[in-house]
Amino acid sequence: MKIVTLICRILLGAAFVFFGANILHPFMPMHAPPPDSLPGHYQIAMSTGWMKVVGAGQLIGGVLVLIGGTLPLGLCILCPITVNILCFHLFLTGGKMIGPGILCAVLELVLIYAYRESFAGIFSTSERPTG
DSSP states (O other): OHHHHHHHHHHHHHHHHHHHHHHHSOOSOOOOOOTTSHHHHHHHHHTTTHHHHHHHHHHHHHHHHHHSTTHHHHHHHHHHHHHHHHHIIIIISTTTTOHHHHHHHHHHHHHHHHTGGGGHHHHOOSOOOOO
C-alpha cells in the first residue's frame, strides 16, 4: 500500500502543479471553446481573474501533496477543485474529456483512504455533545 500511495501522491501532486502553473503562466497552448457555447460562457466568466485564484489553489495544493507531511491539507484544497472539474465536464461539456477529472478523483480517494486517520474528525460517526 505504501508504493501505491507514493505513486498516487506523485501523480496527483505533479498533475496539479503542472496545470496550476500553466494557468498562472501559460506555457502549454489550449484551444478556446466557442464563445456561444456553455464552456465558452464559463471561460468568459472565469477570465475575470478568478482563474488565477484557481490556478494558485492547484499549484499550492499540488505542492502540499508532493511534500507528503502536508498531504491532508493539500487534499482539502484540491478536492473542491476536482469536484468543479468533474461538474464542468459532466454538465457543461456533456461528459467529454472527463477522463483526467475521474483519474484525479480516484487518486484523491485512494489518498484519502490511505490517510484516513488524518480525516477522522471529518468522517467521525460518534455524536458530539452540543452546547
